[in-house]
Amino acid sequence: MKAIDNKQLILALEELEKEKGIKKEYVLESIETALVTAYKRNFDSLENVKVDIDHNTGATHVYAIKEVMEHANDDALEISLEDAHKINKSLQIGDSVEVEIVPKDFGRIAAQTAKQVIIQKLRELEREIIFNEFNDRKGEIVSGIIQKADHNIVVMDLGKLEGVMPYKEQIPTEQYHVNDKIKGYVLDVEKGAKGAPQVIVSRSHPDFVRKLLEFEIPEIYEGVIEIKSVSRDPGNRSKVAVYSPDPNIDPVGSCVGQKGVRIQNVINELHGEKIDVIEWNEDPSIYIASALLPAEIMAVDIKEDEKFAQVIVPDNQLSLAIGKSGQNARLAAKLTNWKIDIKSETQFREMLEKAQQENNETEEQTKEEVQEAEQAEQKEQTEEKA
Numbered sequence: 001m002k003a004i005d006n007k008q009l010i011l012a013l014e015e016l017e018k019e020k021g022i023k024k025e026y027v028l029e030s031i032e033t034a035l036v037t038a039y040k041r042n043f044d045s046l047e048n049v050k051v052d053i054d055h056n057t058g059a060t061h062v063y064a065i066k067e068v069m070e071h072a073n074d075d076a077l078e079i080s081l082e083d084a085h086k087i088n089k090s091l092q093i094g095d096s097v098e099v100e101i102v103p104k105d106f107g108r109i110a111a112q113t114a115k116q117v118i119i120q121k122l123r124e125l126e127r128e129i130i131f132n133e134f135n136d137r138k139g140e141i142v143s144g145i146i147q148k149a150d151h152n153i154v155v156m157d158l159g160k161l162e163g164v165m166p167y168k169e170q171i172p173t174e175q176y177h178v179n180d181k182i183k184g185y186v187l188d189v190e191k192g193a194k195g196a197p198q199v200i201v202s203r204s205h206p207d208f209v210r211k212l213l214e215f216e217i218p219e220i221y222e223g224v225i226e227i228k229s230v231s232r233d234p235g236n237r238s239k240v241a242v243y244s245p246d247p248n249i250d251p252v253g254s255c256v257g258q259k260g261v262r263i264q265n266v267i268n269e270l271h272g273e274k275i276d277v278i279e280w281n282e283d284p285s286i287y288i289a290s291a292l293l294p295a296e297i298m299a300v301d302i303k304e305d306e307k308f309a310q311v312i313v314p315d316n317q318l319s320l321a322i323g324k325s326g327q328n329a330r331l332a333a334k335l336t337n338w339k340i341d342i343k344s345e346t347q348f349r350e351m352l353e354k355a356q357q358e359n360n361e362t363e364e365q366t367k368e369e370v371q372e373a374e375q376a377e378q379k380e381q382t383e384e385k386a
Helices: 007-020 024-042 082-085 106-135 206-216 249-257 259-269 284-291 315-322 324-336 345-385
Strands: 050-055 062-069 078-080 095-102 141-149 153-157 162-166 181-191 197-202 225-231 237-243 272-280 297-303 308-313 340-344
Touching: 007 024, 007 106, 007 181, 007 272, 024 050, 024 062, 024 284, 050 078, 050 237, 062 082, 078 181, 082 095, 106 181, 106 197, 141 162, 141 197, 141 206, 181 206, 181 297, 206 225, 206 259, 225 324, 237 249, 237 284, 237 324, 249 259, 249 272, 272 284, 284 297, 284 308, 308 345, 315 324, 315 340, 324 340, 340 345
Parallel strands: 062 078, 162 197, 237 272, 308 340
Antiparallel strands: 050 062, 062 095, 141 153, 141 181, 153 162, 181 197, 225 237, 297 308
């Protein structure tokens, strides 16, 4: 039987492989699978069908797979032994045989199907390229135009694809409006329901502040100053610990800039979120004291094995050290990764006095118990002599 001529298809696929890197064999296999579906759909067929495309010439053959029976009762699925022997004399009852068919007008259907598959593969390739491109940009800052904004989600146009900012990644104090241009931190890249890549964007992540500082301050970008840690209450306050191995560089001053110009650009991007820049120190007591700025610290007592710090502040600095709703203390604990307990000078003295009093009471009780034991022993000895 005459096969369907598809020489042009092979030439097109070979060109596609050169230009786009899509393997010819991979596309042909997909076309063969799609043609089986197209055949059944267009011819309302219940036959078991196989489509075979010659990967060199493009010649397309369509086969109905039939079971060899003594007498065929269902021509779509069965073939009589007599007819089967006309194809191959060695066939027996129960064997399967491929019977070539040339459906009417199938060449046009095959061409349409091949075109659809190629378009689909090109689309998949484009999506894969974009996915890989943005996957490599995880941890970077991107800019986009807001397309949709409601209470739960913000959708951004990033050019080649969409950026999605879920509610938990938004800054609670910010309002988002359609057509606003905003920046965001690339948190993750996912493949959506239809395979289209989707970028998960965050403005609340601590690393958004880290990246903004890196962008604004050349010394951080160049590695002269290192950001050791960032803790954040999005929209309200951030604390950033910086360090430079070069003793001639003031890491805090470099980050803040002359008259606060450098840090102000970051604050403006975050719509007024306060940023405390403190110097990291390998001595935890010094580091913790700095982390609790702007409060003044009298003393820091640390328990290294428990990563616990007892901090003493002047009475008038207690509320400042703890901060509104415990914000300052909480951010300092996150920044340093230490548990921090803050006491005022008066509270600390009262605690010491109470501990001393309890100690005295314990000592007094111990003396009484010793005296009672001695008296009891003397009594026993007297009774024994008597």
